Amino acid sequence: xxxxxxxFSYTSLVLISLVMLVPLVVIFLGSLKEDAEFRGSGxxxxxxxxxxxxxxxxxxxDGGMVGAFANTLIILVTSVTGTVLIGSMAAYAIDRxxxxxxxxxxxxxxxxxxxPSVTTQVATxxxxxxxxxxxxxxxxxxxxxxxxxxxxxxxxxFMRSIPxxxxxxxxxxxxxxxxxxxxxxxxxxxxxxxxxVIIKGIAIYNEFYIPFLYMPSxxxxxxxxxxxRFKGPFSAQWEVISAGVIIVVxxxxxxxxxxxxxxxxxxASGATK
Numbered sequence: 001x002x003x004x005x006x007x008f009s010y011t012s013l014v015l016i017s018l019v020m021l022v023p024l025v026v027i028f029l030g031s032l033k034e035d036a037e038f039r040g041s042g043x044x045x046x047x048x049x050x051x052x053x054x055x056x057x058x059x060x061x062d063g064g065m066v067g068a069f070a071n072t073l074i075i076l077v078t079s080v081t082g083t084v085l086i087g088s089m090a091a092y093a094i095d096r097x098x099x100x101x102x103x104x105x106x107x108x109x110x111x112x113x114x115x116p117s118v119t120t121q122v123a124t125x126x127x128x129x130x131x132x133x134x135x136x137x138x139x140x141x142x143x144x145x146x147x148x149x150x151x152x153x154x155x156x157x158f159m160r161s162i163p164x165x166x167x168x169x170x171x172x173x174x175x176x177x178x179x180x181x182x183x184x185x186x187x188x189x190x191x192x193x194x195x196x197v198i199i200k201g202i203a204i205y206n207e208f209y210i211p212f213l214y215m216p217s218x219x220x221x222x223x224x225x226x227x228x229r230f231k232g233p234f235s236a237q238w239e240v241i242s243a244g245v246i247i248v249v250x251x252x253x254x255x256x257x258x259x260x261x262x263x264x265x266x267x268a269s270g271a272t273k
Contacts, residue, residue: 024249031055031242038239055243059230063240065247067219068226075137075211075222076204079144083151083200084193091155092181096167113149121213128214139214140222144204151196158192159185198255205252223248 030038032047032055060066094106124143125134133139162185170180208224215221221229227248230241 027242027245031246055240058240059244068221068223072222075140078141080200082145083148087151088155090152095159109149
């Protein structure tokens with residue numbers, strides 16, 4: 001009976017993996033084909049030249065993917081750094097400070113996660129426009145840093161496992177609240193920081209709505225919006241679009257495969273703290 005369950009489990013996992021990999025395989029094969037070859041062959045037909053990288057060159061240069069990667073990297077690094085600092089500081093204040101309406105603040109954070117973001121976009125757009133951030137990278141950076149309640153909860157869960165005696169000992173040695181946070185709390189939050197960086201980084205990398213709405217200029221395009229714009233100049237060149245898809249998917253896939261152990265450990269640790 002146990003053996004049958006194992007066979008069923010592994011068979012199901014293999015089938016699901018194949019279903020998930022089939023689209024990527026089809027797109028990868030198509031990205032290595034010429035236009036006539038793409039139109040005249042089947043989706044699973046291997047390319048005549050496995051080293052045909054002309055479609056990738058077209059996507060990177062003519063499609064503006066190089067500039068898109070640069071914009072994405074700037075927004076991602078700045079936003080993730082700000083999220084880690086803001087989220088950890090907020091969690092430090094919530095967990096270590098005693099103040100009135102503390103539970104109300106936690107309830108407000110929880111309530112904010114339940115409100116659909118699309119219902120607040122009109123007000124958000126007006127605020128961004130009034131601040132003069134529209135059509136700049138700062139618009140996306142500000143929105144990414146200020147709307148991640150989940151990161152605060154991850155930091156709070158990890159911070160509860162840090163003994164308060166460390167804070168008291170540092171305070172007796174003359175350390176300020178900021179010093180305790182910077183020298184003691186933040187270094188001990190490395191597992192939580194790794195979890196937030198991975199989750200937030202992948203979310204920003206794949207985000208389409210915010211860059212498309214608040215950064216409409218073509219020179220400010222990120223990888224998601226630049227790939228979307230392929231539908232115009234490259235609407236009939238599906239092999240070039242396939243190359244662009246592979247270029248966008250490959251970094252995320254590699255990062256996930258290399259860091260999936262830390263992602264799962266971070267969620268498991270945060271759930272049990």
